[in-house]
Each structure stands twice: as C-alpha cells, then as structure tokens.
Amino acid sequence: DARVTQTPRHKVTEMGQEVTMRCQPILGHNTVFWYRQTMMQGLELLAYFRNRAPLDDSGMPKDRFSAEMPDATLATLKIQPSEPRDSAVYFCASGPRSGTGGAGELFFGEGSRLTVL
C-alpha cells in the first residue's frame, strides 16, 4: 500500500531550536509539496519540487525555513531558529507524473505536528 511517510509525527521544542521534518514520497512520484495547516490560515503552500528541483518556495519565511530534496526518496523541511508562531501541522504531499498535465491528485502524509514553546 503506497503512501507518503512523514517523520516525526509529533515534535515539541523550545523557541530557538532547530527542527527538521522529513518526508518520503510515494515511489515514482515526481512532485513533492510542503503545506502548513493552522486554524487561522488553513492550508498554506510552503514549497514544492518537481524532479527534485525546487520550483517555488515563496510561501516560506526565507530567513528561517529551508526545504530540500537530497534524493528522490527524501524531502526535508528545516526551521532554524524555530518560533512559537511556527506551531502548526506540516504536511508533505506527492503527486504522480501525469501525461495530461495536472490531472493527478496529490497524496498526503499524516503530518508532523510541531509545537514550539
């Protein structure tokens, strides 16, 4: 049963600490997305990759957030230093190659719930 795997599922940390979230996309998917979910803002796109190349990270605070895909099986989202306002659920999603361009749905991981004290 193919699925997107995210770690950690829960993370509690103190302000100023570095946080790294990891995502293993579904094998064969060539697009990876990072979304953040909060009560106030709903689902916000932070960054996305196609064939491991970053296409758009305009949704991320550049001074503290970074997203990378070191290889096709791993995407990372790093926050350094973390702040209380970063507390949210962070979702990774992957999408298949699509011959019709954009018709494929995204598959989401279970999310990483981050609490910054």
Add this chain to the structure above:
Amino acid sequence: AQSVAQPEDQVNVAEGNPLTVKCTYSVSGNPYLFWYVQYPNRGLQFLLKYITGDNLVKGSYGFEAEFNKSQTSFHLKKPSALVSDSALYFCAVRDGGNTPLVFGKGTRLSVIA
C-alpha cells in the same frame, strides 16, 4: 491566480439526510477540481476530482460532486449522510499543468445521529 471559496465553516446534517458542502472557484484557464476529507489527527484523503467530461463526478464513500461552469461551483453531495462522514472537507483547484493545488479554508461537517 486561482482561488477557492468554501462559504460555510460548519455544516450540520441529520443522519440519513442528504448533505451538500459548497465550493466555488476562480481560475484563469480550465479548472481541475478536487475534494479531500480530513479526519482528526490524519492527513488529507482524496475523495474525487473533476478534470473534464461528465459534470457529475462520483467518488469514494458514496460522495459525488457536480461541476457547474456557469456558476463556477463544484459542490460536494451525498444522498444519505452517515455519522462516520463527520470530518473536515476541503475543496481544491489548479488551473492545469502540474501546479500546486490551492485549497479552500475547509468546511466541518457534523452528522448527528
């Protein structure tokens, strides 16, 4: 730029009654429309999508959605609600290509026994 509006934060319906969760969209080109469901402490699960063709799309768990181009709407429907349908529902759109999905704010559906 594309956008999605879900006008209702909360929808309450009695078990066995039909349900509708509303969604309107705005895109510059042809819309690709999606519905997802999120149960507590879980990720989003795909329900159904409209790409082209028949305006009535059937999906998982007995849900369906109707694409209405003139009203730019893609409302989610189910003929008979179950208590287990209680969850957060998201409508999403992209305007073609492999661009990111843009999500609505979500609508919380509560089905009361």
